Amino acid sequence: MSVLAIDAGTTGVTALVVTEDGQIESRGYEEFRQHFPSPGWVEHNPEDIWQATLSACSAALGGASGSPTCVGLATQRETAVLWDRRTLAAPCRAIVWQDRRTTGICDRLRKGGHEPRVSELTGLRLDPYFTATKLTWLAEHEPGVWEGVETGNVAVGTVDSYLVARLTGGALHVTDPSNASRTLLYGLASGEWEPELCELFGVPQHALPEIGPNYGPIGRTAPSAFLGLELPISGMAGDQQAALFGQICFDVGDVKCTYGTGSFVLANLGGEIVRSESGLLTTVAWQTPSGERTFALEGSIFVTGAAVQWLRDGLCMIGTAAESESLARTVPDSGGVVFVPALTGLGAPHWEPEARGLITGITRGTTRAHLARATLEAIAFEVRDVVEAMTSGAVPVLKADGGASANDLLMQLQADQIGAAVERPALEETTALGAAFLAGLGSGVWASQAELRRTWQLERRFEPGPRDDDAYDRWRAAVELAGRPSSVTHR
Numbered sequence: 001m002s003v004l005a006i007d008a009g010t011t012g013v014t015a016l017v018v019t020e021d022g023q024i025e026s027r028g029y030e031e032f033r034q035h036f037p038s039p040g041w042v043e044h045n046p047e048d049i050w051q052a053t054l055s056a057c058s059a060a061l062g063g064a065s066g067s068p069t070c071v072g073l074a075t076q077r078e079t080a081v082l083w084d085r086r087t088l089a090a091p092c093r094a095i096v097w098q099d100r101r102t103t104g105i106c107d108r109l110r111k112g113g114h115e116p117r118v119s120e121l122t123g124l125r126l127d128p129y130f131t132a133t134k135l136t137w138l139a140e141h142e143p144g145v146w147e148g149v150e151t152g153n154v155a156v157g158t159v160d161s162y163l164v165a166r167l168t169g170g171a172l173h174v175t176d177p178s179n180a181s182r183t184l185l186y187g188l189a190s191g192e193w194e195p196e197l198c199e200l201f202g203v204p205q206h207a208l209p210e211i212g213p214n215y216g217p218i219g220r221t222a223p224s225a226f227l228g229l230e231l232p233i234s235g236m237a238g239d240q241q242a243a244l245f246g247q248i249c250f251d252v253g254d255v256k257c258t259y260g261t262g263s264f265v266l267a268n269l270g271g272e273i274v275r276s277e278s279g280l281l282t283t284v285a286w287q288t289p290s291g292e293r294t295f296a297l298e299g300s301i302f303v304t305g306a307a308v309q310w311l312r313d314g315l316c317m318i319g320t321a322a323e324s325e326s327l328a329r330t331v332p333d334s335g336g337v338v339f340v341p342a343l344t345g346l347g348a349p350h351w352e353p354e355a356r357g358l359i360t361g362i363t364r365g366t367t368r369a370h371l372a373r374a375t376l377e378a379i380a381f382e383v384r385d386v387v388e389a390m391t392s393g394a395v396p397v398l399k400a401d402g403g404a405s406a407n408d409l410l411m412q413l414q415a416d417q418i419g420a421a422v423e424r425p426a427l428e429e430t431t432a433l434g435a436a437f438l439a440g441l442g443s444g445v446w447a448s449q450a451e452l453r454r455t456w457q458l459e460r461r462f463e464p465g466p467r468d469d470d471a472y473d474r475w476r477a478a479v480e481l482a483g484r485p486s487s488v489t490h491r
Contacts, residue, residue: 022455028059072439074242123282132184169222215442235438246434259404279349299386
């Protein structure tokens, strides 16, 4: 037996066929276009995401020995997607989680005194990162589109809901608690859409998807829509919660960090809702078919791997992301250069949406190697900030995954900075693997979490060495400057 796992990320879609022993039989990948119509705006064409999904799945299925038993889905979270319930066409581009256009709406709601209540209900904070303010913006700026939402002709959701609608030919409008809990519309205690929040953000509840468990019988793909296949969809989750599951972080206190476009540190909280006073978020990790929920504490860092992509695409400083390691290894340190990659504001634990990227410490002796090293150091520093806020510095081991986790220098810098071992699994595509595990649990490929534990294999463990606290102090000072962009502009 095997499972088709779909990981619809921020820049592309990965599809894997995962066998019963937790190995990857075949894979497919397809990028899709990013749109940046204004400074701070990030958009996707939903149709591009769907076509990339079809392409990646077709490639993965073409390399498989047989037809999979079921389908699992992991997706980028918080991105606001609208589509016509009948035609499934999107009337506008999706507003991506990285988009910062709703900063003013957040400020307005904060000045109105709403943030304490919103945080109490959701475990989140008022920030452009989350879905609800994006929907408020669409209601205020796209009245023609929003009229369709009000009348019920246009559905509202996140990428998971949109892809399930496409996979089923429009038969289902559903989501799961891990994605719902990232919208600012879901109540952590109630486990449902909160009418109070829907009213606050101006989102009609009838437009939102039905919330179901993260695994179990969700629906079936429509052959006319999905490559001629009729398969059960039996698992779905937000990408970071899927990675937590794929890393076998089933015990309270288990911590993982996914190094992707951004980096996301999650700690398993078990069945208890724990509130953070250090700028972290409380979210749903997953929910069983019986309704039992596991929660997680999360630190969301908006730009990490994207900073390396910026060196490649924005500055044309490297040819591939992998070159960042070899280039950075040509110097012993950053030469005093500090890079704060606040290219879309700062996330946890600082939460400064108006922060801007900053490079300090440049001299005549600075080379591109120093900037490459400073970029890798910045990622390690950002994750250290979150880990210390999450665990008071007492994390026994950090499980690492995502594309940038293949960078050995970064992983060693990370172990040094947090003072704890970093473990990298043999299969780094743990987001898609988590989607496969959830779907397999939901359809009987695997009988229990204990059975899944046996599939996890260690590829390399990075032990902590001496850490450069002077460099970290320079980082903290630079973060303070980046969080005050006007003071930098007018110096």
